[in-house]
Amino acid sequence: MDFNDTPEEAAFRAEARAFLQANAEPKAGSRPVLRQSGVDVEAVKRCKAWQAKKADAGFAGLTWPKRFGGKEASPILQVIYNQEEDDFVVPRGLYEIGLGMCIPTMMAYAKPEQLDRYVRPALRGEEVWCQLFSEPAGGSDLAALRTRAERDGDEWIVNGQKIWTSGAHLSDFGIIVVRTDPNVPKHEGLTFFFLDMKSPGIDIRPIHQMSGARHFNEVFFTDVRVPDGQRLGAVGQGWKVSLTTLMNERLAVGDVQRPEVDDLVELSRKVRIDGKPAIQNGAVRERIAEWHARSQGLKFTRFRTMTALSKGETPGPENSIHKLVNASKLQDIASYGLDLMGAGGLVVDDDLVEAYGMFQAALLSSPSSRIAGGSDEILRNIIAERVLGLPSDIRVDKNKPFNQVATGRR
Amino acid sequence: MNFDFSDDLKQLRDQARRFLSERCTPAVVRRSLDGEETYAADLWREIAEMGWIGAAIPEAFGGAGLGYEGLCVLAEEMGRAVAPVPFGSTAYLAAEAILTAGSDAQRREYLPKLADGSLIGCLALAEGNGNPEPSAIHARAVDGRLTGAKWPVPDGGVADIAVVVARDDSGQASLFVADLKNVRRHDLHTLDPTRNHARLDFDATPVERLGSGGWGAVQRVLDRAAILFAFEQVGGADACLQMAREYALERYAFGRPIGSFQAIKHKLADMYVALELARSNAYYGAWALGADATDLPLAAATARVSATEAFHLASKENIQTHGGIGFTWAVDCHLFYRRSKQLGLSIGSAPFWKDRLVDLLETRNAA
Numbered sequence: 021m022d023f024n025d026t027p028e029e030a031a032f033r034a035e036a037r038a039f040l041q042a043n044a045e046p047k048a049g050s051r052p053v054l055r056q057s058g059v060d061v062e063a064v065k066r067c068k069a070w071q072a073k074k075a076d077a078g079f080a081g082l083t084w085p086k087r088f089g090g091k092e093a094s095p096i097l098q099v100i101y102n103q104e105e106d107d108f109v110v111p112r113g114l115y116e117i118g119l120g121m122c123i124p125t126m127m128a129y130a131k132p133e134q135l136d137r138y139v140r141p142a143l144r145g146e147e148v149w150c151q152l153f154s155e156p157a158g159g160s161d162l163a164a165l166r167t168r169a170e171r172d173g174d175e176w177i178v179n180g181q182k183i184w185t186s187g188a189h190l191s192d193f194g195i196i197v198v199r200t201d202p203n204v205p206k207h208e209g210l211t212f213f214f215l216d217m218k219s220p221g222i223d224i225r226p227i228h229q230m231s232g233a234r235h236f237n238e239v240f241f242t243d244v245r246v247p248d249g250q251r252l253g254a255v256g257q258g259w260k261v262s263l264t265t266l267m268n269e270r271l272a273v274g275d276v277q278r279p280e281v282d283d284l285v286e287l288s289r290k291v292r293i294d295g296k297p298a299i300q301n302g303a304v305r306e307r308i309a310e311w312h313a314r315s316q317g318l319k320f321t322r323f324r325t326m327t328a329l330s331k332g333e334t335p336g337p338e339n340s341i342h343k344l345v346n347a348s349k350l351q352d353i354a355s356y357g358l359d360l361m362g363a364g365g366l367v368v369d370d371d372l373v374e375a376y377g378m379f380q381a382a383l384l385s386s387p388s389s390r391i392a393g394g395s396d397e398i399l400r401n402i403i404a405e406r407v408l409g410l411p412s413d414i415r416v417d418k419n420k421p422f423n424q425v426a427t428g429r430r
Numbered sequence: 431m432n433f434d435f436s437d438d439l440k441q442l443r444d445q446a447r448r449f450l451s452e453r454c455t456p457a458v459v460r461r462s463l464d465g466e467e468t469y470a471a472d473l474w475r476e477i478a479e480m481g482w483i484g485a486a487i488p489e490a491f492g493g494a495g496l497g498y499e500g501l502c503v504l505a506e507e508m509g510r511a512v513a514p515v516p517f518g519s520t521a522y523l524a525a526e527a528i529l530t531a532g533s534d535a536q537r538r539e540y541l542p543k544l545a546d547g548s549l550i551g552c553l554a555l556a557e558g559n560g561n562p563e564p565s566a567i568h569a570r571a572v573d574g575r576l577t578g579a580k581w582p583v584p585d586g587g588v589a590d591i592a593v594v595v596a597r598d599d600s601g602q603a604s605l606f607v608a609d610l611k612n613v614r615r616h617d618l619h620t621l622d623p624t625r626n627h628a629r630l631d632f633d634a635t636p637v638e639r640l641g642s643g644g645w646g647a648v649q650r651v652l653d654r655a656a657i658l659f660a661f662e663q664v665g666g667a668d669a670c671l672q673m674a675r676e677y678a679l680e681r682y683a684f685g686r687p688i689g690s691f692q693a694i695k696h697k698l699a700d701m702y703v704a705l706e707l708a709r710s711n712a713y714y715g716a717w718a719l720g721a722d723a724t725d726l727p728l729a730a731a732t733a734r735v736s737a738t739e740a741f742h743l744a745s746k747e748n749i750q751t752h753g754g755i756g757f758t759w760a761v762d763c764h765l766f767y768r769r770s771k772q773l774g775l776s777i778g779s780a781p782f783w784k785d786r787l788v789d790l791l792e793t794r795n796a797a
Contacts, residue, residue: 021432021433021434021435021499021713021716021717021720022431022432022717023431023433023717024431024432025431029431282795285788285791285792285795286795299788299792302781302785305784305785305788306781306784306785308787308788308791309731309735309783309784309785309787309788310735310739310784312732312735312787312788312791313707313711313732313735313736313739313787314707314736316710316711316714316732316736317706317707317708317710317711317732317736318707318710319710320433320710320711320713320714321706321707321710323431323433323710324433324434324710324713326431326433327431327432327433327434328434330431330432338706341702341703341706341707344703345703345707397692397696399699400692400695400696400699400700401692401695401696401699403699403702403703404689404695404696404698404699405695407702408671408675408695408698408699408702409675409679410675410678410679410687410689410690410694410695410698411679411686411687411689411690412690413690413691413692414686414690
């Protein structure tokens with residue numbers, strides 16, 4: 021066992037670091053870079069400028085084919101780049117979905133001339149993409165989606181509603197899965213397209229989240245026309261195409277959010293219990309130790325994944341462990357940190373409270389981490405079914421035509 | 431980065447797993463459980479012949495010189511098989527104490543015999559209730575003669591020599607080594623009868639001091655052993671998860687395999703998560719042992735906390751998954767449940783290691 025890069029990896033790490041040092045600010049001190057509450061026009065400009073710079077320097081789309089501006093590099097180099105980038109303050113939040121999920125799906129299913137048209141502008145950040153999957157009736161049960169598309173000559177007419185669409189309001193294009201046949205069982209009646217987000221009939225409304233941010237949207241479709249040439253995969257094969265997209269989602273290992281255990285240790289030194297620093301309290305120490313063990317366990321599980329990547333293996337469903345553990349840990353640490361602050365924990369004022377308000381911010385943002393991108397429950401199902409090989413749940417809707425499946429009020 | 435065992439060591443692990451699944455069957459474990467033998471002596475001999483006990487002992491002292499990673503993969507398999515042999519006591523505790531604290535002469539005297547199985551070793555640390563700390567040590571060695579009671583001592587009833595933690599002439603808790611031939615001892619009934627435990631009553635027993643270190647030397651032995659025991663715990667937890675999985679696939683209720691119910695699936699997913707976190711922490715411990723890293727104490731405490739939690743969870747939820755049949759003497763669930771507690775209590779329980787972990791975290795963060 022060793023933690024050393026191979027010579028090739030070390031050389032790449034040095035290159036990446038040199039690029040970042042020359043072009044970005046290192047993260048300073050313990051002040052966290054909190055998620056912006058919404059990406060405004062200025063932030064979009066910063067994101068675009070950074071992405072262009074990164075693409076021009078050859079650090080975007082590292083694993084992609086060379087003909088699309090990629091480097092055909094091993095996924096381990098992508099991990100190494102991400103590790104290095106994590107030490108710097110760079111504008112984020114605009115391209116993760118497009119480059120991580122939409123374009124890889126395009127690469128698997130779009131026509132060569134479409135790839136020539138769309139991939140490079142996406143890579144340079146000139147065009148932004150979003151993913152239109154979830155619906156009010158289809159969250160964890162994505163295949164229960166109801167947005168319809170009906171064929172009209174060389175076009176399809178789309179009507180319905182998508183929800184939780186990150187960055188829809190900033191996007192130029194989107195990938196979408198819709199129902200083209202309600203008379204067959206749910207997985208068989210879906211078809212996949214990409215579309216222009218500026219098409220007439222698309223109405224985007226931001227969702228005001230419980231954290232106060234407005235990052236997600238509802239997207240309404242009223243007689244939106246999509247050319248059949250923008251279909252990805254065969255008619256009725258939309259579910260299969262969706263799985264390609266979701267597979268890429270699972271590969272995007274989530275970065276660690278703060279407060280982390282060290283932040284809690286720091287806080288426990290400052291706040292007091294019974295006149296002594298909280299860190300001297302046995303109950304507090306026990307919790308810190310448990311979270312440290314979880315946190316380190318995840319870190320070293322990541323190292324094991326990196327080792328597998330380094331050997332050319334593809335990480336599988338076992339990767340679900342990262343988000344499953346991280347999301348709850350974040351919520352629990354946030355809540356516990358506030359408990360240690362007592363009444364002061366209620367105050368939301370970054371300059372007045374401990375730890376720049378990161379505990380308060382995480383309390384309100386962390387519920388979404390346990391839901392987005394596969395809820396805790398779905399991740400446990402994935403581990404149980406795809407890692408441990410337990411049977412899937414009995415599905416009462418499995419062989420029924422979709423339009424005969426029972427629905428509730430919500 | 432190469433955060434995995436080498437192909438050679440994976441082969442050793444597979445070989446150990448095959449061997450133990452044939453020779454350390456539940457029937458063998460149950461001979462100790464039912465008191466027919468104090469430990470599996472035949473199995474122990476075979477294990478010694480294969481060189482496993484001395485896996486991490488340098489060849490110069492009669493070991494196999496496989497290094498600590500080798501001992502770690504073997505430890506995992508010992509845990510998986512709930513092996514009723516004094517492996518940990520001899521290899522992780524006695525041999526390690528002599529190797530890390532002893533003089534060259536002591537190493538030459540004891541290690542070859544421990545490695546080839548002709549001597550069984552143990553660590554006599556506890557004196558009744560409480561976790562390892564200097565103030566809990568009352569046994570005292572004056573002018574090379576040790577007096578005091580040690581209990582429970584894992585494998586104390588079958589060991590030939592004991593590494594003993596006792597106060598020296600100046601009152602400092604230190605390591606000693608004693609021949610147990612003439613020491614009064616009696617076996618104790620414990621939660622885990624598959625492992626021998628005894629009370630040792632030293633009465634002016636001649637002892638040799640191991641090195642000049644005080645409590646630091648004791649803690650060093652515990653830290654290193656914690657990593658090796660973590661691998662046993664990981665092996666045990668993995669066995670429980672596999673048992674629960676197989677049962678969940680075979681057992682039908684309400685017209686379907688119980689493994690298709692989310693209540694069972696999510697339980698098993700949680701066992702898997704705890705196990706994987708523990709395994710990753712143990713791997714880091716293995717690396718720290720091999721590299722003798724400065725980070726070893728924190729790595730050890732982390733591996734220990736993680737593995738104790740994972741084995742406890744897996745062994746109790748394995749019983750739960752089995753339902754009523756899991757509560758019977760005849761089904762093997764309780765072998766793991768017992769061993770989980772035995773391993774969890776033997777070198778300091780979870781609260782002790784959690785407290786130590788935070789101490790080390792504070793020291794590290796202050797640096």
